[in-house]
Amino acid sequence: MEQTFRAAEGVLLVEGRVLRHLIKAHRHVKGLGLGVPHVHCYAMPRDALLRLASPEDLDPNVRNHLTRATDLRSVILVAKLSQADVSRLPPEEVTNKLWRAAFHARIHVEIEQRMDSGALLEATLRERIDRIGQTEFDEVREILRQDDLLLPPGGDREAYAEFLRSGTWPDKTMFILEIRRAETNVSINNGGHTQGDVALIEAAVKDTTRFASTGGWGYFDFGGRDRLAESAAPLPSTARCYACHSSHTAVDNTFVQFYPELFAVAKAKGTVKATYDPNRKP
Numbered sequence: 001m002e003q004t005f006r007a008a009e010g011v012l013l014v015e016g017r018v019l020r021h022l023i024k025a026h027r028h029v030k031g032l033g034l035g036v037p038h039v040h041c042y043a044m045p046r047d048a049l050l051r052l053a054s055p056e057d058l059d060p061n062v063r064n065h066l067t068r069a070t071d072l073r074s075v076i077l078v079a080k081l082s083q084a085d086v087s088r089l090p091p092e093e094v095t096n097k098l099w100r101a102a103f104h105a106r107i108h109v110e111i112e113q114r115m116d117s118g119a120l121l122e123a124t125l126r127e128r129i130d131r132i133g134q135t136e137f138d139e140v141r142e143i144l145r146q147d148d149l150l151l152p153p154g155g156d157r158e159a160y161a162e163f164l165r166s167g168t169w170p171d172k173t174m175f176i177l178e179i180r181r182a183e184t185n186v187s188i189n190n191g192g193h194t195q196g197d198v199a200l201i202e203a204a205v206k207d208t209t210r211f212a213s214t215g216g217w218g219y220f221d222f223g224g225r226d227r228l229a230e231s232a233a234p235l236p237s238t239a240r241c242y243a244c245h246s247s248h249t250a251v252d253n254t255f256v257q258f259y260p261e262l263f264a265v266a267k268a269k270g271t272v273k274a275t276y277d278p279n280r281k282p
């Protein structure tokens with residue numbers, strides 16, 4: 001039995017049948033059917049996992065590891081992909097799928113923990129949903145229901161959801177900035193500016209391990225429309241991006257100050273940087 005346990009993230013990769021067995025045991029689902037919710041991923045308290053897992057469910061090394069990991073509250077169980085999927089998909093897509101599943105389970109853990117501790121009340125949740133808008137929220141839920149579509153930090157919507165919960169961007173968040181030329185007097189427009197051709201594509205990636213030496217963020221330049229690159233290496237720390245993004249931003253290297261909805265959340269969560277000064281010009 002080969003199982004991978006990522007201690008840093010508390011993620012354990014198991015066979016699909018093991019996952020189904022554990023979910024059934026934990027949720028007291030009887031019978032042999034496969035109708036188990038969340039078959040790709042499931043978060044379980046560490047103690048429950050150790051108690052419910054049979055010797056066939058858990059690799060002895062993993063069990064030892066988990067027994068010692070006393071500060072780990074819950075373990076995120078992610079089902080391995082089928083052999084068919086693994087051979088069909090490019091390797092990075094396999095990894096993505098697994099992280100996506102782990103991220104999904106992580107959201108459940110966070111929300112449940114907050115509800116258990118009374119930090120997130122039913123009424124607050126309702127209020128937040130109303131603020132997002134029922135139609136929009138239903139749309140989100142529909143996507144969540146499709147399980148695999150909940151992207152890991154990196155997708156706009158999930159990153160935004162993470163942001164709403166924590167007040168800052170989760171690790172692996174990625175921003176793509178598409179800079180376009182401004183056009184005037186297009187069609188009926190004669191006052192403002194409308195979008196023209198792509199002038200530049202830039203990117204920012206939060207990865208606290210990979211970019212530890214530059215405050216957890218890496219910056220990339222993909223060039224403009226005429227010379228748009230397929231891939232780009234991170235720019236050196238001397239590039240202008242790093243200094244401007246670290247010293248003039250309101251929240252975690254990003255210009256949240258220009259987004260009133262996000263800025264309000266950051267203020268409420270207390271994640272606006274002490275160094276942020278709205279009157280300061282470069």
Ligand code: HEC
Binds near residue numbers: 176221239
């Ligand atoms: C003089 C300051 C300055 C420099 C230098 C700079 N930026 Fe930015 N950058 C900004 C501002 C201001 C915004 C916000 C624009 C907006 O949201 O409308 C921004 C936004 C971005 C975003 C969108 C996400 C975010 O952080 O808000 C990306 C991605 C980005 N810049 C990448 C880069 C890259 C790559 C470089 C270097 C090649 C760079 N920037 C250099 C000021 C700067």
